[in-house]
Structure formats: structure tokens, C-alpha cells
Amino acid sequence: MLTTKKTIRRQFILDEAAKLFKEKGYGGTSMRDLAGNVGLEAASMYNYIKSKDEILELICQRIAGIYISQLAEIEQTPQATYAAKVEALIRLHIRLMVEEGPAVSVANHDWKYLPEPQLTAFKQARKSYEQGFARLIEQGVAAGEFQALHPSVALFTILSAVRWVELWYRPGRELSAEELENDIVAMLLSGLAK
Amino acid sequence: MLTTKKTIRRQFILDEAAKLFKEKGYGGTSMRDLAGNVGLEAASMYNYIKSKDEILELICQRIAGIYISQLAEIEQTPQATYAAKVEALIRLHIRLMVEEGPAVSVANHDWKYLPEPQLTAFKQARKSYEQGFARLIEQGVAAGEFQALHPSVALFTILSAVRWVELWYRPGRELSAEELENDIVAMLLSGLAK
DNA sequence: TGCTTTTTCTAACAACTGTTCGTAAGAGCT
DNA sequence: AGCTCTTACGAACAGTTGTTAGAAAAAGCA
Numbered sequence: 001m002l003t004t005k006k007t008i009r010r011q012f013i014l015d016e017a018a019k020l021f022k023e024k025g026y027g028g029t030s031m032r033d034l035a036g037n038v039g040l041e042a043a044s045m046y047n048y049i050k051s052k053d054e055i056l057e058l059i060c061q062r063i064a065g066i067y068i069s070q071l072a073e074i075e076q077t078p079q080a081t082y083a084a085k086v087e088a089l090i091r092l093h094i095r096l097m098v099e100e101g102p103a104v105s106v107a108n109h110d111w112k113y114l115p116e117p118q119l120t121a122f123k124q125a126r127k128s129y130e131q132g133f134a135r136l137i138e139q140g141v142a143a144g145e146f147q148a149l150h151p152s153v154a155l156f157t158i159l160s161a162v163r164w165v166e167l168w169y170r171p172g173r174e175l176s177a178e179e180l181e182n183d184i185v186a187m188l189l190s191g192l193a194k
Numbered sequence: 195m196l197t198t199k200k201t202i203r204r205q206f207i208l209d210e211a212a213k214l215f216k217e218k219g220y221g222g223t224s225m226r227d228l229a230g231n232v233g234l235e236a237a238s239m240y241n242y243i244k245s246k247d248e249i250l251e252l253i254c255q256r257i258a259g260i261y262i263s264q265l266a267e268i269e270q271t272p273q274a275t276y277a278a279k280v281e282a283l284i285r286l287h288i289r290l291m292v293e294e295g296p297a298v299s300v301a302n303h304d305w306k307y308l309p310e311p312q313l314t315a316f317k318q319a320r321k322s323y324e325q326g327f328a329r330l331i332e333q334g335v336a337a338g339e340f341q342a343l344h345p346s347v348a349l350f351t352i353l354s355a356v357r358w359v360e361l362w363y364r365p366g367r368e369l370s371a372e373e374l375e376n377d378i379v380a381m382l383l384s385g386l387a388k
Numbered sequence: 389t390g391c392t393t394t395t396t397c398t399a400a401c402a403a404c405t406g407t408t409c410g411t412a413a414g415a416g417c418t
Numbered sequence: 419a420g421c422t423c424t425t426a427c428g429a430a431c432a433g434t435t436g437t438t439a440g441a442a443a444a445a446g447c448a
Contacts, residue, residue: 006424027221028307031406043407044426052406083387109303113222137386146386150369152362153377154386160358164350175344183347191385192331192340192348193277200394225436237437238396246436 010048013038017055018102026056026110053115056106060114063107064125066096071132082140087185089133090158094181097165105166130155158188204242207232211249212296220250220304247309250300254308257301258319260290265326276334281379283327284352288375291359299360324349352382 016037020029031052035042049055070092079085097104111122134155140146146154161184169180210231214223225246229236243249264286273279291298305316328349334340340348355378363374 024306025219025221027219030404032404040425041427043409043428046407047425086386112218140386145388147380147384147388149377149381149386150373153369153374154381156358156362157355157378157381158386161351161355164354168346168350175347179344180347183343184351186341187343187348187351187385188381189385189387190341191381191383192280192334192343192352193383194339194341224434226434234395235397237398237439240437241395 006048013045013048014055014058015102018059018106021056021059021110022102022105026106026113056110056114057118059103060107060111060118060122063096063100063103064122064129066100067129068125070096071129075132075136081145082136082143083145083189085136086140086158087189089136090162090185090188091181093159093162094165094184095177097162098169098177098180101166101169108163108166130159133159161188200242207239207242208249208252209296212253212300215250215253215304216296216299220300220307250304250308251312253297254301254305254312254316257290257294257297258316258323260294261323262319264290265323269326269330275339276330276337277339277383279330280334280352281383283330284356284379284382285375287353287356288359288378289371291356292363292371292374295360295363302357302360324353327353355382 013034017029017034020034020037023029024033031042031045034055035045038045049058071089074085074089074092077085077088079088111126112119114122134151137146137151137154141148141151165180165184169177171177175183207228211223211228214228214231217223218227225236225239228249229239232239243252265283268279268283268286271279271282273282305320306313308316328345331340331345331348335342335345359374359378363371365371369377
């Protein structure tokens with residue numbers, strides 16, 4: 001059995017931690033704060049996690065893994081155009097934001113507090129992800145599907161434009177997740193101007 | 195004389211603080227860290243600033259003021275089209291990122307650590323700024339200049355897309371500030387696809 | 389030069405940090 | 419029931435936090 005009672009409880013701690021880290025930052029969240037939200041004393045949590053660092057590490061690792069596997073999936077899916085690939089990747093991104101808001105927020109903002117072996121690993125993983133995404137854009141430009149923008153500019157514009165979703169999206173807002181997705185894709189691929 | 199020796203030294207402390215806050219976060223930066231970068235003992239800085247909170251407050255206030263005055267300037271400039279207004283505002287944004295990277299970064303990420311009277315004030319200022327910007331977009335949509343996107347989506351896509359500049363731009367990169375500006379504007383207004 | 393005011397330092401404070409230890413309470417099993 | 423193993427807790431640790439008080443040094447000025 002992989003989902004023992006212990007791993008479930010641990011995941012609960014990680015989820016609560018992600019919410020708090022998002023709200024108050026990694027440094028601004030104390031183990032006693034977290035314990036309060038979890039419903040335990042601070043000391044008791046050490047039955048489930050090794051350290052505060054490890055909490056951050058597990059959250060960042062999980063999200064990085066999802067990002068990378070999503071890119072791999074898109075890369076090896078034979079699709080008509082590069083525009084279709086980029087669009088699909090944008091949509092996966094947005095869905096991840098909606099479904100895993102707090103954890104993604106932590107991976108986006110608090111990764112810099114990772115302790116040293118993991119910090120380098122995370123930065124490297126992110127870099128290789130960005131390079132893979134940039135390659136898709138380059139190929140699209142070379143194929144004449146995209147405007148001749150500098151690939152890095154297009155890449156970071158997309159990545160950043162998608163990031164605010166995690167800050168903004170609340171289930172039950174006037175805008176559905178689907179409409180949101182369509183509008184962002186339209187904006188990024190076709191632009192605001194008519 | 196407004197720029198006394200004391201205010202110059204204080205501004206230097208604020209600038210160093212912005213760099214450190216950007217790098218390690220507000221909570222991750224201690225007064226002793228800051229003092230080290232400034233070249234003083236921690237206690238000595240209290241001749242120039244009242245508290246660590248005040249440092250954050252002054253940085254955020256200054257940037258918020260710039261944002262608001264930039265919007266006001268664009269709003270009352272009679273310009274041909276809404277597209278031209280939005281483009282001008284985007285360009286001002288990007289220039290601010292390039293010129294005041296660290297301070298803008300702090301105002302974007304660490305504002306949530308502001309103590310309470312200022313926190314509400316900052317949030318309100320930002321909200322009114324966003325509403326002003328959104329109005330420009332709405333009017334552009336109404337005038338038929340823009341695609342019929344939800345104004346909030348267009349707004350936050352623009353604001354976020356512009357934000358990464360502060361994380362990415364280094365003077366002396368292969369891309370000049372001007373090229374950067376043109377590519378981002380092209381991407382946001384015309385889209386990536388051809 | 390001496391006097392005053394400003395600037396800087398050292399030392400210390402109380403509060404808080406992540407984490408460990410020993411023990412008590414609980415769960416599961418026979 | 420008694421025994422074992424896991425989980426939870428209170429207390430305490432060493433270190434760090436922002437900040438203050440008082441003395442020392444520096445600067446400005448007569």
C-alpha cells in the first residue's frame with residue numbers, strides 16, 4: 001500500500017504549508033503557524049516531515065515534475081502545427097494553476113529558499129524546461145507560423161502572463177476556468193488589438 | 195535644501211534594502227544583513243529610518259506613486275486611439291522595470307508584509323490603478339479597437355507579462371532595452387501567431 | 389582651541405526561530 | 419487483559435530577530 005495513513009497525513013501537512021507559504025511567504029511562516037493550521041503541536045509534525053526545508057523541497061519537486069512531464073507529453077504528441085503545441089502547453093499551464101494554485105505559487109516564488117543541493121537542481125530543471133519551451137517557439141518562428149519575435153521574450157511573456165492566474169483565480173468567480181483559458185490563449189496568440 | 199546629506203544616506207539605505215529584499219525577500223533579510231551591505235552597524239541605521247517596516251513602506255509608497263502618476267499622465271494625454279494609450283502605458287511600465295528593478299520587485303512581491311494601516315492603503319491604491327487601466331481597455335473594446343476579451347483578463351495578462359522584465363533584464367544582455375520593449379508590445383498587441 | 393550636535397558603536401533586551409528529547413497518551417493486536 | 423509500536427506533547431535548546439540605551443567618536447562651528 002502506497003497511500004498509508006502516514007503519507008496521507010503528510011500530504012495534508014504539505015498542502016497546508018503551501019497555502020501558508022503562498023499567503024505569508026516561506027520565511028514568514030513559522031512551524032508553529034503551520035502546526036496551528038494542521039491541528040498539531042509543532043514538535044508533532046516531525047513525525048511526518050524531516051525539516052521545514054524538506055517541506056519546501058517536496059512541494060517544489062512535485063510541481064517541477066509536473067511541469068516537465070507536461071512538456072514531454074506535448075513534445076512527443078504529433079500535432080499539426082507548432083501553434084497547436086504552444087496553445088496546448090499554455091492550456092496545461094493554466095489548468096495546473098487552477099488546480100494546484102498554492103503549490104504552484106510556492107514553486108514560483110519561494111524556490112529561492114531551497115537549501116543548496118536542491119536549489120541548483122531546481123534551477124537546472126527549470127532551465128531545461130524553459131529551453132524546451134523556447135525550442136517549440138523557435139521552431140514555430142522558423143516554420144513561419146509565428147511572428148519573428150525573440151524566442152526568450154515570447155517565452156517569458158507567456159510564462160508570466162499565465163502566472164497571475166494563480167493569484168487571481170477563485171472558484172466561483174464570474175469567469176469560469178474555461179472562459180479564462182480561452183481568453184488568455186486568444187490574447188497571447190492573437191493579441192489584444194483587432 | 196531638500197536633499198540634505200541625511201536624506202541622501204537614507205535613500206542609499208532604501209536602495210540597498212530594495213536589492214536585498216528582491217534577492218532574499220523581506221522576511222529573509224535581517225537588519226544586520228542590510229547594515230553589512232550599507233557599511234554600518236545595524237543600530238546605526240536607526241538614525242536614518244524608524245523601523246524595518248518603514249523601509250518597506252517607503253519603497254512601496256514611492257513605486258505606487260509612480261504607477262499612479264504614469265496612469266494619470268496617459269489618461270489625460272489626448273491620443274489618437276486607445277491602442278496608442280495602452281501601448282504607451284505598457285512602454286512606461288517596462289521602462290520603470292528596467293530603471294527601478296529592485297524597488298518594483300519589492301512593491302510587486304513584498305507589499306503583503308506591510309503593517310496594517312499601510313497594507314490597506316497600498317491595496318487600495320493598486321486597485322484604483324488597475325481599475326483605471328481596465329477602463330482604458332474597456333473603452334478600447336467598446337470602440338472596436340480591441341478583441342472582445344474580458345477586460346480583467348487582458349489587464350492582468352498585460353501587467354503580468356510586463357513583470358518578468360524585472361526578473362530577467364540585466365543591462366548588457368544581448369537584447370537592448372528598446373528591442374525588449376518593442377517585442378513585448380508586439381506580442382501583447384498583435385499576438386505571437388502570424 | 390573648546391563646546392555642541394550629530395553620527396556610530398557596543399551591549400543588551402525580549403521575543404521568536406527550527407528542532408530535539410523524554411515522556412505520556414493512544415492504537416493495534418493477541 | 420497486557421504488551422508493543424506509533425503518535426502527540428510540553429519543555430527546553432541554541433541561535434536569530436528587530437530594536438533600544440548609553441557611551442564613544444566624529445563633525446560642525448565659535
